[in-house]
Amino acid sequence: MTEPTPRLSPRDWASHPPSLSPAYASSVLRSPTRPLIPIAASLAELAQPVYGHDMIGALDHDLTRNAARNGAPLGERIIVAGRVLDDQGRPVPHTLIEVWQANAAGRYIHRIDQHDAPLDPNFLGAGRTLTDAQGRYRLLTIKPGAYPWGNHPNAWRPQHIHFSLFGAHLGSRLVTQMYFPGDPLLELDPIYNSAPAGARERMVAQFSIDLTQEGFALGYVFDIVLRGLQATPMEAAR
Amino acid sequence: MKQTPSQTVGPYFAYGLVPSQYGYELNSLWGSDIAEPGCAGVPVTLMGRVFDGQGEAVFDALVEIQQADAQGHHLHSLEQARTTGFRGFGRMGTGSREDRCFVFRTIKPGASADGHAPHLDVILTLRGLLNHLYTRIYFEEDSAQHARDPVLAQVPPERRATLMARPDATGVYRFDIHLQGPEETVFFDV
Numbered sequence: 001m002t003e004p005t006p007r008l009s010p011r012d013w014a015s016h017p018p019s020l021s022p023a024y025a026s027s028v029l030r031s032p033t034r035p036l037i038p039i040a041a042s043l044a045e046l047a048q049p050v051y052g053h054d055m056i057g058a059l060d061h062d063l064t065r066n067a068a069r070n071g072a073p074l075g076e077r078i079i080v081a082g083r084v085l086d087d088q089g090r091p092v093p094h095t096l097i098e099v100w101q102a103n104a105a106g107r108y109i110h111r112i113d114q115h116d117a118p119l120d121p122n123f124l125g126a127g128r129t130l131t132d133a134q135g136r137y138r139l140l141t142i143k144p145g146a147y148p149w150g151n152h153p154n155a156w157r158p159q160h161i162h163f164s165l166f167g168a169h170l171g172s173r174l175v176t177q178m179y180f181p182g183d184p185l186l187e188l189d190p191i192y193n194s195a196p197a198g199a200r201e202r203m204v205a206q207f208s209i210d211l212t213q214e215g216f217a218l219g220y221v222f223d224i225v226l227r228g229l230q231a232t233p234m235e236a237a238r
Numbered sequence: 239m240k241q242t243p244s245q246t247v248g249p250y251f252a253y254g255l256v257p258s259q260y261g262y263e264l265n266s267l268w269g270s271d272i273a274e275p276g277c278a279g280v281p282v283t284l285m286g287r288v289f290d291g292q293g294e295a296v297f298d299a300l301v302e303i304q305q306a307d308a309q310g311h312h313l314h315s316l317e318q319a320r321t322t323g324f325r326g327f328g329r330m331g332t333g334s335r336e337d338r339c340f341v342f343r344t345i346k347p348g349a350s351a352d353g354h355a356p357h358l359d360v361i362l363t364l365r366g367l368l369n370h371l372y373t374r375i376y377f378e379e380d381s382a383q384h385a386r387d388p389v390l391a392q393v394p395p396e397r398r399a400t401l402m403a404r405p406d407a408t409g410v411y412r413f414d415i416h417l418q419g420p421e422e423t424v425f426f427d428v
Contacts, residue, residue, distance in 0.1 A: 026366030029291035036427035049327035100254025195243035
């Protein structure tokens with residue numbers, strides 16, 4: 001009997017935003033107008049880029065220290081931790097997570113950010129880590145501030161952290177944003193709301209007193225679910 | 239379990255994803271050299287721009303390229319990358335040059351065992367794009383192999399030209415990505 005080729009689960013379009021989401025003005029001229037052409041799983045199953053633990057610096061996961069020059073960054077220290085799983089419920093081990101964010105004042109260090117809020121000499125706002133064998137990760141950072149943008153009058157982005165992941169396959173790549181619970185800007189944000197109701201809530205981290213470290217930092221749990229290989233009869237029998 | 243929704247990469251990804259390319263004080267995990275000088279294979283320089291629906295070159299796109307080596311094999315380990323000089327993956331932001339071009343230095347990939355013509359897999363993200371896009375770059379001169387390629391077979395013939403890199407007078411392969419318009423690039427649901 002030949003073993004069936006495992007297939008990557010499809011992108012679940014009920015979970016993802018439509019690429020054209022006119023309330024997010026930049027999407028109008030920057031999203032394709034023709035349907036995507038479905039292609040066979042061989043491309044999806046290509047291995048992800050190759051990397052290893054020794055490419056990640058010892059402080060890369062700690063944004064409160066990885067760019068410190070003469071002190072600690074200003075702002076509220078937070079722990080962000082969780083698991084990376086695939087949509088079959090399996091942990092995704094040893095996978096790369098890259099993050100970037102604004103500082104506590106709502107200013108990105110990127111040179112094209114002209115928002116009139118201070119930069120923090122001790123904060124870059126970028127970090128990365130690998131999940132462990134159980135798909136767990138842990139980052140230490142500063143709670144990012146909200147910031148204004150030009151999408152519509154009096155537009156403010158809710159506090160968020162950008163996340164980039166590859167997962168185990170070329171097709172499991174995910175670029176997303178993590179939001180904070182109770183943020184009043186969420187209901188007004190066209191980027192957050194571009195994702196369907198019932199799905200967008202998965203991008204909101206949960207406050208956790210168990211993850212919170214006494215006298216040090218509040219803890220937020222953010223689990224991330226990527227596309228995974230669908231179980232085949234052979235796998236199910238194991 | 240349900241997938242986490244995709245969001246735009248936003249305008250400020252550079253210091254997180256390609257920091258050294260933009261002069262930030264953090265090393266990049268990958269740069270635009272997919273193969274180091276001396277790596278086995280035919281050297282290729284690939285250059286292009288990403289255009290929006292008004293024909294404006296996008297200055298805040300991230301182009302990622304993954305490819306097989308000259309024998310058509312994908313990289314399996316970091317050790318292999320270090321001994322061969324073939325990294326198999328590269329990244330470049332279009333805001334790091336005045337002309338908004340991406341430029342990759344690599345080697346021409348071999349055809350794969352399952353009949354795919356030599357190609358580069360591309361992942362494209364940018365401000366304004368809520369779901370990253372996949373496309374492929376083929377090499378114009380491989381037309382005999384294109385006729386047998388299972389992915390190209392699914393692309394309407396009149397749109398296949400959007401997936402072809404062509405050498406210019408200096409031998410640099412040119413490949414522009416058009417998000418919209420009459421030359422809209424073919425994007426795949428991988």
